[in-house]
Amino acid sequence: MAIKEALRPGGRSARVQESIHTAVRELLEEQERSTLTVPQIATRAGVTPSTIYRRWGDLSALLADVALARMRPDSEPANTGSLRGDLRAWAEQYLDEMSSEPGRNMMRDVQSSATPGYCVTILSAQLQTILERYRDSEEPLPDIDRLLNLIVAPTVFRILFSATPLSVPELHALIELALLP
Amino acid sequence: MAIKEALRPGGRSARVQESIHTAVRELLEEQERSTLTVPQIATRAGVTPSTIYRRWGDLSALLADVALARMRPDSEPANTGSLRGDLRAWAEQYLDEMSSEPGRNMMRDVQSSATPGYCVTILSAQLQTILERYRDSEEPLPDIDRLLNLIVAPTVFRILFSATPLSVPELHALIELALLP
Numbered sequence: 001m002a003i004k005e006a007l008r009p010g011g012r013s014a015r016v017q018e019s020i021h022t023a024v025r026e027l028l029e030e031q032e033r034s035t036l037t038v039p040q041i042a043t044r045a046g047v048t049p050s051t052i053y054r055r056w057g058d059l060s061a062l063l064a065d066v067a068l069a070r071m072r073p074d075s076e077p078a079n080t081g082s083l084r085g086d087l088r089a090w091a092e093q094y095l096d097e098m099s100s101e102p103g104r105n106m107m108r109d110v111q112s113s114a115t116p117g118y119c120v121t122i123l124s125a126q127l128q129t130i131l132e133r134y135r136d137s138e139e140p141l142p143d144i145d146r147l148l149n150l151i152v153a154p155t156v157f158r159i160l161f162s163a164t165p166l167s168v169p170e171l172h173a174l175i176e177l178a179l180l181p
Numbered sequence: 182m183a184i185k186e187a188l189r190p191g192g193r194s195a196r197v198q199e200s201i202h203t204a205v206r207e208l209l210e211e212q213e214r215s216t217l218t219v220p221q222i223a224t225r226a227g228v229t230p231s232t233i234y235r236r237w238g239d240l241s242a243l244l245a246d247v248a249l250a251r252m253r254p255d256s257e258p259a260n261t262g263s264l265r266g267d268l269r270a271w272a273e274q275y276l277d278e279m280s281s282e283p284g285r286n287m288m289r290d291v292q293s294s295a296t297p298g299y300c301v302t303i304l305s306a307q308l309q310t311i312l313e314r315y316r317d318s319e320e321p322l323p324d325i326d327r328l329l330n331l332i333v334a335p336t337v338f339r340i341l342f343s344a345t346p347l348s349v350p351e352l353h354a355l356i357e358l359a360l361l362p
Contacts, residue, residue: 108292110342111289111341111342117342117343117344119342120342120343145351148335148338149331149334149335149338149339149351149355150330150331150335150358152338153330153334153335153337153338153339154329154330154331154334154335156334156338156341156342157329157330157333157334157337157338158330158334160292160337161291161292161298161300161301161337162298162301163298163301170326170330174330177331177358180358180361
């Protein structure tokens with residue numbers, strides 16, 4: 001899967017992916033995203049269109065992948081020493097990124113891609129990384145679905161459907177709720 | 182505003198709106214939604230395109246309005262005699278409607294419309310209707326934002342970004358959380 005490969009650089013497959021990502025980034029600087037096509041990206045990257053279709057399924061999934069790779073290099077969620085602190089740091093960064101223009105575009109791309117579940121998989125992995133750190137603590141840990149429902153969902157919903165995104169205090173209140181036993 | 186007028190039938194403005202809604206519904210049965218245009222709708226409805234642009238801003242807002250009018254006739258949220266019961270009935274219906282193909286299309290239309298906040302306004306009004314019924318009860322009432330964040334947001338998020346929508350038990354658990362003092 002594309003994301004896994006991005007985390008394991010090297011190898012032919014990773015180089016092909018990198019050239020396709022680069023082609024997308026370059027083309028997006030030169031033209032409107034609505035005019036971008038798969039054959040065009042393939043030509044720029046020196047691959048066949050079917051290489052792109054085989055790997056991503058459609059243009060939206062590729063754009064979503066590029067946007068994700070761009071926004072989250074390969075850093076782990078910040079480790080602040082407490083679960084509350086880690087969740088706050090992670091959620092504030094997520095709110096920030098998703099409220100930005102590339103974040104909004106990414107959410108649009110992901111929705112119209114063939115595999116919108118893709119996004120939840122990545123978010124879940126990040127939240128899992130945080131939870132693993134506190135696996136031996138005495139407090140009961142929230143499960144991933146609870147974190148997705150109470151922290152991620154309101155963040156995304158407000159950005160997509162409301163005039164104003166969540167405020168940081170609202171975000172913190174939701175985290176408290178998620179941390180309730 | 183279009184929705185207000187839909188609730189106050191009669192009058193020239195309401196008749197114009199009804200003929201435009203009807204035109205959209207008819208055209209959607211005859212052709213793909215992606216090929217629909219404002220001038221085409223205007224011709225069918227016997228109005229000028231500027232009437233449509235003035236009232237809805239763009240095609241997406243009009244499509245969202247038609248979808249909403251279609252899905253929620255003019256019934257109030259069910260009154261079951263308890264806040265918990267009303268919220269469950271409302272949230273289950275909302276989950277049902279939004280998981281359907283017209284519901285998904287509506288969410289897509291609303292997002293690309295000029296006024297995505299539109300949707301939250303309507304949802305808030307419905308939730309307000311429910312809360313008003315229990316205004317004199319002794320239990321503290323949740324506020325609208327809490328209901329939007331804890332019930333509506335996860336419902337929408339899971340439909341848009343996950344392979345499976347929320348289950349009814351998950352929805353009930355979220356309602357319990359929203360009802361915590």
